[in-house]
Structures are given as structure tokens and as C-alpha cells.
Amino acid sequence: MSHFTLLVGSTLGGAEDLADHLAEKLCDLGHQAVIHTSPQFDHILIEPCHYLLLICSTHGAGDLPDNIQPFSRQLLEQRPDLRGLSYLAVGLGDSSYDTFCQAIRSLDQQLLDCGAMRIGDRLEIDVGQPDLPEILAGHWLDQQLERAGIDR
Ligand SMILES: Cc1cc2nc3c(=O)[nH]c(=O)nc-3n(C[C@H](O)[C@H](O)[C@H](O)COP(=O)(O)O)c2cc1C
Secondary structure, three states: OOEEEEEEEOOOOHHHHHHHHHHHHHHHOOOEEEEEOOOOHHHOOOOOOEEEEEEEEOEOOOEOOHHHHHHHHHHHHHOOOOOOOEEEEEEEEOOOOOOOOHHHHHHHHHHHHOOOEEOOOOEEEEOOOOOOHHHHHHHHHHHHHHHHOOOO
16 A cells, blocks of 8 residues: 555545545555645655655646645745655646647646656646546556556
């Protein structure tokens, strides 16, 4: 069994719903999953078999949702040493914006800059497309877990 910490950035609730779905899926697969909707740096655990799953939509003109801005500021200002942290990243956005999924791209870069390691492809979901985010993210998660050798 592995442990997943889900940090969510959401304004209208879509990313939060997606996090609920993925947490349920992880639990069904026998893992432990905890969701934080007011993400703080302290929520991150760097331990064996612990993973971070970041799920964030984009608002404004490429901005982070308000609820995840403190987390981003903490990373920028404190520059914590995140070597040893393994994470996955999912963004929700609308490709009609020039700043498509800019928030998850920024957070992803911030984590990499702090030494964390993304263990799979970043998923960017276009909510303007007909496919349901839950279905897309569910398939993606299966692939990433398998590729990373995280037992199902
Ligand atoms: C006012 C507003 C601004 C938005 N700006 C962006 C943007 O800059 N880039 C993007 O990819 N999507 C943008 N979106 C689309 C949202 O990311 C998308 O609707 C997402 O599903 C919202 O997720 P949430 O319900 O978790 O807040 C914007 C949506 C709204 C309502």
C-alpha cells in the first residue's frame, strides 16, 4: 500500500470533484489518500511509499486559484529542499485561453525547482472537450501507477 497526499487548487469546484474521484479510485486500489483543499507545505511528507498528487485548475489569466496561492508562495519564498519527493500533476483548464493550464505548469516547475521528482507525465485536461475529466484522469492514473511500479 502507498500513501497519497492530494493537494487541490480550485475556484469553482471542478478540480475538487476530480480530486474526490481520484482519491476514491486510489482507495479502491488499496492505497491511502488524503485530500487537502487549503494546501500547505506542511502537508507534504517525504517518506518511502508516500506520493504527492497535485490537482489544479487555472483562473484569471493564467492565475492560480486563491486557495492554493499560499502554498505556491511558500515554495517561492522558503525554497524548501524537496529532494526525495515523488509527485504527479493534473491540470484543468480551457484551451480557448492562451494561458491554457498555466497554473499547473507553474506549480510543476516550482516543485521541480525545489528538487522534487515528477514520476509521470503531467496531465492537462481541456474542459472544453467532450471527454469527462474523471474518465481521462482515471485512465491516466492507471498508466502512471503502472509505469512507476506502484502496485495496484
Ligand atoms: C474567469 C475564468 C478564467 C479562466 N482562465 C483560464 C485560464 O487562464 N487558462 C485556462 O486554461 N483555463 C481558464 N479557465 C477555465 C478553468 O480552468 C476551467 O473552467 C476549470 O474547469 C475550472 O476549474 P475549477 O472548477 O476547479 O475552478 C478560466 C475559467 C474562468 C471561469
